[in-house]
Every structure is written in C-alpha cells, then in structure tokens.
Amino acid sequence: MRDQEPVPLDAERRLSTKEAAELLGVKPETVYAYVSRGQLSSRRVSGGRGSTFDAGEVEALARRNRREGSGGSGSGGELSVRTRITLIESDRYFFRGVDAVDLAAGHTYEEVAEWLWTGRMLPGSTFTAPAASVAVARRAVDALPEHAAPTDLLRVATIAAATADPLRFDLSEDAVLGTARTLIPTLVAALPPAGHQRRDEGPLAHRLWSRLSVHKDPDEASLRALDAALALLVDHDLAASTLAVRVAASARAHAYAAVSAGLGVIEGPLHGAASGLAHRLLQDVLDQGDAAPVIADELRAGRRIPGLGHRLYPGEDPRARALFALLEQIPRAEPALLAARDIVETTARHAPLHANVDLALAVLTASCGMAPTAGETIFAVARTAGWIAHALEEYGERPLRMRPSGLYTGPKPPQPLPE
Incomplete structure (x- = not known):
C-alpha cells in the first residue's frame, strides 16, 4: 500500500518535537539526531524547555527520507532504493550502464563480476579459493544429509567459510572485495x-560443471553456455534476495552474513527455485x-x-533470448529446445507469454546431464557476485536506513x- 503523503503545512508554523517526530515517523530522540547531523534546524522554546522546528523543513526531510528508501515508497507504492549497479528498462538490462547481454557475450563470469563490483574491466580475472576456507566448508557440507537442497549446501558453506575468516568484520571496500573473490x-x-x-x-564455470553434470568431458559450447548463464544472472536489480x-548490509552485517541472508530468500519457488x-x-x-x-495437467x-513471463519484461526476457541462442549451438540440446518451444506455443494460445530465463536454464540443465536442482545452484552462485555488489553499495549509505x-x-x- 502507498505510504500516506504528508499534509502540506504552513511554512511559518513551528512544530513541537512530538509533532515533528510523528510527521517523520521516528522517535523524538531521532529528531534531535537529525539536528546534530545538520539535517534539521531547531529553535529553543522561549521561556521554557524543548525546541520547535520549521514545518516546511520537516516536511521536506520526510519526503527525502521516503525517496531514499527510509521506509518510503517509490512509484507504484514499492520500496525505492538508490543504486548504480543495474538498470532494467524497455526489455533490456544494463550493468553500470553497459548492456548486460553484451557483457555476458564478450566476457567471462569472473570479468563481469569484477565490472559489477568496481566498474573496471579486468581481462583474465580468476577467483581462487583459500585451502583453509575450502577445507572447513567441505567438512560442513559433507556433514549434511544426502537430500539437502542446493541452497542448504551453499548456506552452510558460506557460514563455515565465515568462521575461517577472522577479518570478516572489516567492511572496507578492499576487504569486502577480497571476501567476494574467495x-x-x-x-x-x-x-x-x-x-x-x-x-x-x-575458469569458475569449468569447476562448477564438475559439480553439476554427469558428463565428464563437456564440449566448449556447453561450457560457454554455462559461463554465460552465470554472467547473465549475476544481478537483476532489487530482487527479493537482493x-x-x-537490509543485512544496512545493519552492518559482514559480507558472509549478507550473502547468507540472500541465500535464505532465494530458495522460494517464485525466485531461485523456479528453474527447477x-x-x-x-x-x-x-x-x-x-x-x-x-x-493441461498443470x-x-x-x-x-513455470518458465513463462516476467513482471519486469512485457516482451521477451533478454537473458532467455541470449541463453537460447547459445544453446542452439549444442546439438544435444535440440530436443529440449523443441520441447521449450512447444511449451511456449501451447500456452500462447490463451496467454501470450514469452519464455523467461528459468525455462532457458531448464533447457541447459536438462540437456547437459544435470539434476533439476542444478539451475538453482547456478542461480545462487551467479547472484552471489551481485549480492556482494549491493552489500558494498549499502555499506556506503547511512546505517539502518x-x-x-x-x-x-x-x-x-x-x-x-x-x-
């Protein structure tokens, strides 16, 4: 529901601390915190205790707080948060102003991740895991039941890796980037x-392949499709998990904890599990x-x-279009591609919906000897880079906004x- 707009106030009217707090939706002590930060001016009550505040100034601050995501709403009554990472418009999406599909077509997942984090392209970027971190994460994952879901494994591995990093509470940019790369x-x-x-x-895609596919020796086209899927899924604006x-980063949780928060949300059938x-x-x-x-049975x-339509793309999902184009270069993917086309055409008789990236991921996993849950793993690993980018951005904002x-x-x- 859209937040109620403040009632226009007479600019010459003075507000008491209680009235200012009610208009701002904060506690009275927070009003004085705004004064100490220079965001509000106050005037002592003549001959008494307390302060008064300019009504117009308080109203302007209330409006600004809502625009900046401090419990406010943007267009459509939804939370609006400033970000320089991803823009989605006109059935396209952009990472720091550059077409994301073009980035994925010409660069590896690691290179796209670095671009997302730093705004610099670092050709040949590779991520290396410290032996101590891997050892503790593997022990934790190996202790889980066999039926544990992909996000269970990744959440536990994230927490285990955090315990092996005594510097995890350092929220400086260099430290967080170091955490991301490991x-x-x-x-x-x-x-x-x-x-x-x-x-x-x-490359990370090659390492991930050996965890997902029963095919021991993948062809180059299959590996390229997996790497592109990771790069295409690295971020998608303010999805629920992001x-x-x-929110975790706003409370100054360290990067591992912030990623764990994302993994806790991604498991839902309307998010990361949709590809399964x-x-x-x-x-x-x-x-x-x-x-x-x-x-008909569904x-x-x-x-x-599942796999059809997307609320942010009235037309075709650009991620699906790019991934389907790569899958067409894999001969063994043809049956799954034809089945996906049949699904879209059959459904289009009553609802003209385009295939989304979940259906494209399903074609990749079904044709490359992967389990139904493999798409969820690809999604979560890919999106971890985007979560780190958003955590970094949030660390630069005021705490608890x-x-x-x-x-x-x-x-x-x-x-x-x-x-």
Whole structure:
C-alpha cells in the first residue's frame, strides 16, 4: 500500500518535537539526531524547555527520507532504493550502464563480476579459493544429509567459510572485495562432485560443471553456455534476495552474513527455485512428446506454468533470448529446445507469454546431464557476485536506513492484561 503523503503545512508554523517526530515517523530522540547531523534546524522554546522546528523543513526531510528508501515508497507504492549497479528498462538490462547481454557475450563470469563490483574491466580475472576456507566448508557440507537442497549446501558453506575468516568484520571496500573473490570459488569447491572427480582449477564455470553434470568431458559450447548463464544472472536489480542482502548490509552485517541472508530468500519457488520447476515441466514434455497434456495437467491442478513471463519484461526476457541462442549451438540440446518451444506455443494460445530465463536454464540443465536442482545452484552462485555488489553499495549509505515503520493495525492500547 502507498505510504500516506504528508499534509502540506504552513511554512511559518513551528512544530513541537512530538509533532515533528510523528510527521517523520521516528522517535523524538531521532529528531534531535537529525539536528546534530545538520539535517534539521531547531529553535529553543522561549521561556521554557524543548525546541520547535520549521514545518516546511520537516516536511521536506520526510519526503527525502521516503525517496531514499527510509521506509518510503517509490512509484507504484514499492520500496525505492538508490543504486548504480543495474538498470532494467524497455526489455533490456544494463550493468553500470553497459548492456548486460553484451557483457555476458564478450566476457567471462569472473570479468563481469569484477565490472559489477568496481566498474573496471579486468581481462583474465580468476577467483581462487583459500585451502583453509575450502577445507572447513567441505567438512560442513559433507556433514549434511544426502537430500539437502542446493541452497542448504551453499548456506552452510558460506557460514563455515565465515568462521575461517577472522577479518570478516572489516567492511572496507578492499576487504569486502577480497571476501567476494574467495567466497564464490569456495562455494563451488565445497559442492560435492556429480559422479566424477572434482575439478578445482580453471575458469569458475569449468569447476562448477564438475559439480553439476554427469558428463565428464563437456564440449566448449556447453561450457560457454554455462559461463554465460552465470554472467547473465549475476544481478537483476532489487530482487527479493537482493533486498534481503541490502537490509543485512544496512545493519552492518559482514559480507558472509549478507550473502547468507540472500541465500535464505532465494530458495522460494517464485525466485531461485523456479528453474527447477521449469526443468521438471520440460522433462515431462520430453517424456510425453507433447506439451498439450502436460500444460493441461498443470492448469487443472491450479498451478502457474513455470518458465513463462516476467513482471519486469512485457516482451521477451533478454537473458532467455541470449541463453537460447547459445544453446542452439549444442546439438544435444535440440530436443529440449523443441520441447521449450512447444511449451511456449501451447500456452500462447490463451496467454501470450514469452519464455523467461528459468525455462532457458531448464533447457541447459536438462540437456547437459544435470539434476533439476542444478539451475538453482547456478542461480545462487551467479547472484552471489551481485549480492556482494549491493552489500558494498549499502555499506556506503547511512546505517539502518532500510528500516521502515510498521503501520500498526492491532487492538488500540491500552488493553487489559490477559488472564
């Protein structure tokens, strides 16, 4: 719901501390904190205690706080947060002003991550995991039950890696970047192999492949598609998990804790786990040879068809378009590509929705010998770089700005003590 706009006030009217606090939605002591920071001016009450505040000045601060995400709303009644990382508009998205699809086409995941963090392109960037961090993360992951989900493994590995880093509380830019460059490869190194020996050298996509695919020797086109998927998914503005990361960073949680907050949100079926649902749908179509009965069963059960449509793209999801183009260069992906096209065309008879990146990820995982949950792992590993970028940005903002005020709708106090 859109926050209530403040009532225009007479600029010559003076407000008491209590009135100013109510208008700003803060405690009275916070009003004086604004004064000490130079954001408000005050005037002592003549012949008495307390201060008064210029009504117009207080109203302007209230408006500014809402624009800056301090419990306010942007257009459409949604939280609005300043960011220089990702822009989404006109069925395209940009990383620091550069077309994200073009970046993914010409650079590795590691290079795109560095661009996101620093605004500098560092050709040949590679991430290396410290042996001590990998050892503690693997021990923690190996202790989990066999049925543990991908995000369970990654969350535990993140927490374990944090315990091995005595400098994790250093929130300076250099320290956080150092954490990023070691945490991401540690997460990959901690994952169990997919039926053959782990690969711990080379580009991150190559290392991740050995954790996801039963195919021991991947072709170059398949590896390129996986690397591009990581680069395309590195960030997507203020998704739910990214907002959780920024809230944690606003409270000055260290980078490992902020990433853990993101992993806690990404597991939902409307976020990181969506590609697994699309994988299962795609596999059912491949098994039956026809999308129509599979789509009918989904609709009969009252379920939304996964892998279709995106609220930020009225047209085609640019990530899906780019990934599908790469998958078309992999011969063994043809059956899954045809099944995906069948899903889109069958559904388009009643709802003209385009394929989104979850369906493209499903084609990648289904055609490359990966489990249905592999897309969730790819998504989480990729997005970790974006979370770090947002945490870094949030560390540069004032602390605890991501603290909205609740709109209380409970019983009016005071109520009697319960018997």
